[in-house]
Amino acid sequence: QLQLRESGPGLVKASETLSLTCTVSGGSISRANSYWGWIRQSPGRGLEWIGSIYSSGTTYYNPSLKSRVTISADTSKNRISLKLNSVAAADTALYYCARHVFTMIADAFDLWGQGTLVTVSS
Amino acid sequence: EIVLTQSPGTLSLSPGERATLSCRASQSVSSNYLAWYQQKPGQAPRLLIYGASSRATGIPDRFSGSGSGTDFTLTISRLEPEDFAVYYCQQYDNSRRTFGQGTKVEIK
Numbered sequence: 001q002l003q004l005r006e007s008g009p010g011l012v013k014a015s016e017t018l019s020l021t022c023t024v025s026g027g028s029i030s031r032a033n034s035y036w037g038w039i040r041q042s043p044g045r046g047l048e049w050i051g052s053i054y055s056s057g058t059t060y061y062n063p064s065l066k067s068r069v070t071i072s073a074d075t076s077k078n079r080i081s082l083k084l085n086s087v088a089a090a091d092t093a094l095y096y097c098a099r100h101v102f103t104m105i106a107d108a109f110d111l112w113g114q115g116t117l118v119t120v121s122s
Numbered sequence: 123e124i125v126l127t128q129s130p131g132t133l134s135l136s137p138g139e140r141a142t143l144s145c146r147a148s149q150s151v152s153s154n155y156l157a158w159y160q161q162k163p164g165q166a167p168r169l170l171i172y173g174a175s176s177r178a179t180g181i182p183d184r185f186s187g188s189g190s191g192t193d194f195t196l197t198i199s200r201l202e203p204e205d206f207a208v209y210y211c212q213q214y215d216n217s218r219r220t221f222g223q224g225t226k227v228e229i230k
Contacts, residue, residue, distance in 0.1 A: 046210075046221060046222075046223050046224065047167070047210060047212070047221035048221070049212075049218075049219040049220070049221070060217065062218065062219070063217065063218060064123075096166055096167075098166075101172070102214075104154070105154045105173050106154060106155070106157075106172045106173050106176070107154070107155045107157065107172075107213075107214035107219065108157035108169050108172040108178075108212070109157075109159075109167070109169060109212075110169045110172075110178060110179075111169075112166035112167060112168070113166065114165075114166055115166055
């Protein structure tokens with residue numbers, strides 16, 4: 001049974017880089033035609049898609065965050081990583097990784113991790 | 123960027139009643155790319171509907187989705203106690219994915 005688990009520092013200083021990891025168990029992230037995404041949730045901004053990575057390594061980013069975001073995959077460890085540069089208080093949120101179904105007939109996140117809370121401190 | 127506006131903000135209903143939730147887009151959305159999620163306190167969102175009307179794996183048939191263009195609806199035919207939660211719609215268009223602000227379905 002596929003499971004996703006986010007991990008990383010819960011506290012990041014303003015202007016520094018937020019780094020999170022999503023470890024996938026019960027299935028390979030490099031399986032053909034698989035996508036993996038990062039979404040965050042905060043009281044002020046609601047749910048916000050950050051970006052996704054395809055099994056080939058191609059990445060897709062939210063244009064509003066693109067200049068600060070890097071998503072990568074480590075197939076040897078079966079995990080997806082998120083880096084967000086130059087963080088500010090507005091980046092304080094619950095960060096989720098999710099399996100992203102993206103086909104000609106669907107775009108949805110069908111399996112989510114439990115989320116990890118990141119607070120940006122000044 | 124397509125903005126999704128959900129209404130009402132809160133829906134107060136009793137178990138057994140029918141719930142009708144609206145998601146209106148600021149521009150036309152392909153029906154293939156409209157999804158609905160349920161979120162309970164302390165939990166991650168759970169996919170209910172994709173492609174505007176297809177139920178995700180394991181979702182009871184009391185949940186149904188409909189709509190096209192700019193107007194989409196999630197209907198829960200008869201509310202069960204476990205259905206009281208917050209519901210979100212989500213769309214994909216031109217490399218952007220956005221979510222609505224949510225509708226809370228609460229026990230009356």
